Amino acid sequence: xxxTLAGVEACLRDGLAVGxxxxxxxxxVEGLPAHAALVLGRLRGVRRVSYSLPTRYFDNGRYRAAxxxxxxxxxxxxxxxxxxxxxGVEARVLGMSGFPLCAxxxxxxxxxxxDGERGGRVLGAACAGCSARTRCVGVPxxxxxxxxxxxxxxxx
Numbered sequence: 001x002x003x004t005l006a007g008v009e010a011c012l013r014d015g016l017a018v019g020x021x022x023x024x025x026x027x028x029v030e031g032l033p034a035h036a037a038l039v040l041g042r043l044r045g046v047r048r049v050s051y052s053l054p055t056r057y058f059d060n061g062r063y064r065a066a067x068x069x070x071x072x073x074x075x076x077x078x079x080x081x082x083x084x085x086x087x088g089v090e091a092r093v094l095g096m097s098g099f100p101l102c103a104x105x106x107x108x109x110x111x112x113x114x115d116g117e118r119g120g121r122v123l124g125a126a127c128a129g130c131s132a133r134t135r136c137v138g139v140p141x142x143x144x145x146x147x148x149x150x151x152x153x154x155x156x
Contacts, residue, residue, distance in 0.1 A: 005042070012045040019048035024073060024099075025066040032076035036083040036091075048090040051077060052097035053140065056120075064142055070103045070151025078105050094137070096121075101136045102153040108132035130154035 011018050020043070022028065022035060032051070039046050057063035077099065081091040093104050096119060101108055112134045121138040123130075126149045130136065139152070 008043055008046070012043065018043075018046045019050065020046050021050045021052065023054050024051050024068065024077065025054050026068045027066070029068040029073050029076055032080035033083065036080040036087075039084060039089060040087040046089060048092065049080075049084055050092040050095075051080065051099070052093075052095070053099060055097060056140075056142075060142070064146050067140075067143060067146055069147045070100070070139070070143075070153075072151075073099065074103045074151065074153075077103060081105075096137060098137070100127075100139050100152070101132045101155065102127075102130070103151070108135045108155070111135065113137055124149050124152045126152040126154055128154075131156060 008018055008020065020039060022032075024032065028035075036049070039049055054063065054066050057066070077093060081093055081104070084091040093099050094101070094106055094109065096117075108131075113136065118138055120141055122141050122144065123133060123136065123138040124144055127133050127136070127138065132155050
């Protein structure tokens with residue numbers, strides 16, 4: 001981690017456009033607001049931060065253990081994204097590696113997502129009444145196996 005920070009700082013000193021990607025899992029979810037503060041302080045000049053869910057691991061047991069439930073992710077993810085944006089940094093939280101809409105306060109994308117584009121992601125039964133259902137990428141299939149419907153909050 002120290003070498004990564006030093007590398008980002010060197011890139012910023014050299015005037016390079018820098019974006020940071022952070023994977024949010026059970027180990028990192030509580031630290032999201034502190035991560036945003038780090039970017040806005042020590043790493044001032046970073047232009048974009050992308051937060052995403054972990055992608056599948058070779059070891060499925062470790063992958064499932066690393067997942068964080070959306071009800072714990074949501075407040076930390078929202079706080080980090082809001083802080084970054086207030087500090088002039090683009091914050092990305094949606095997309096194929098990103099979060100379902102109910103874990104964010106992001107506006108629903110205009111474009112609908114087809115089932116074929118979800119790539120191993122699904123919508124839970126709780127999503128049936130969500131107004132943004134057709135524009136959400138959903139959660140990894142393993143999420144439902146580990147947490148069930150926990151944290152899925154349909155939008156009105």
